[in-house]
Amino acid sequence: MKPNVKIMVEGALAAAMTVALSYVKLWEMPQGGSITLEAIPLLVFSLRRGVRPGIGAGAIAGLLQLLLGGYIVHPVQAVLDYPLAFAVLGLAGTFRKPPWVGTVLGSLARFACHVASGAVFFGSYAPEGTNVWAYSLAYNGSYMLPNLVLAVVVVSILWPRLSRVSQPGPG
Numbered sequence: 001m002k003p004n005v006k007i008m009v010e011g012a013l014a015a016a017m018t019v020a021l022s023y024v025k026l027w028e029m030p031q032g033g034s035i036t037l038e039a040i041p042l043l044v045f046s047l048r049r050g051v052r053p054g055i056g057a058g059a060i061a062g063l064l065q066l067l068l069g070g071y072i073v074h075p076v077q078a079v080l081d082y083p084l085a086f087a088v089l090g091l092a093g094t095f096r097k098p099p100w101v102g103t104v105l106g107s108l109a110r111f112a113c114h115v116a117s118g119a120v121f122f123g124s125y126a127p128e129g130t131n132v133w134a135y136s137l138a139y140n141g142s143y144m145l146p147n148l149v150l151a152v153v154v155v156s157i158l159w160p161r162l163s164r165v166s167q168p169g170p171g
Contacts, residue, residue, distance in 0.1 A: 007049055011057035014045035018061040018086065019068065031125055032071060033143040039089055039110065040154050043103050044162065046093035047155070054090025054106075062086030077121040085113035099159045100152050107148040114140040 018038050027035040042061060046054025062083035072078045092099075092106035118136030126135035 007053050010049065011045060011053050011060070014041040015057045015061035015064060017041035018058075019064045022065060027143065027146070029139070029143050031122070031139070033114070033140060035143050035146045035150070037150060037154065039086075039107065039147060039151050040158075042086065042089040043092045043106055043151055043155055044158060046090045046106060047096050047099050047102050047159070048162070049093065051090050051093040054093045055087045056090070058086040058089045059083045073121050077117050080113050080117040080121075085110045085117075088113060099155055103151050103155045104148065107144070107151055111140060111144040111148070114144060 018041050021038040021041065022034075022036055025034040025036055042054065042058050045057055062085060065086070066072075066078060066082035070078060070082050088109035089106040091109050092102035095101040095105060115133070115136045118140050119132045123132030123135070125139075126132050
């Protein structure tokens with residue numbers, strides 16, 4: 001299969017924009033995690049080009065985030081919180097119409113990666129007697145739910161405008 005340079009360039013730009021937007025924090029949590037617009041370029045790219053290119057661009061964005069200052073306590077945690085968490089945003093390409101469905105799917109998949117990482121590797125932060133899974137759900141939900149809402153709103157605003165510009169195929 002011949003690689004489509006246009007899709008590769010668009011994916012590289014989405015990954016780069018994701019990394020750049022990760023530095024613009026609307027709110028930052030004390031033990032990691034923040035409310036940003038970082039997921040939006042990957043979500044839009046995945047909706048435009050499909051799951052496979054979206055997963056690839058997301059994995060690259062996650063690796064870049066990791067290399068540019070990721071917090072690592074264990075190799076599996078590093079994979080869960082960075083390349084995998086951003087790669088699963090590519091699942092947004094599964095449901096393109098309506099685009100908010102794909103946006104929610106990709107965002108929830110990312111949330112699941114962070115919850116698993118939090119429960120397994122950061123459970124020691126949970127107050128004594130608190131279930132680590134419940135703590136991880138609450139902690140990660142406190143910033144991932146606003147991220148999901150922001151993504152749905154912004155993608156819903158952008159999508160009709162992008163659809164008029166061009167109608168790319170699945171890749």
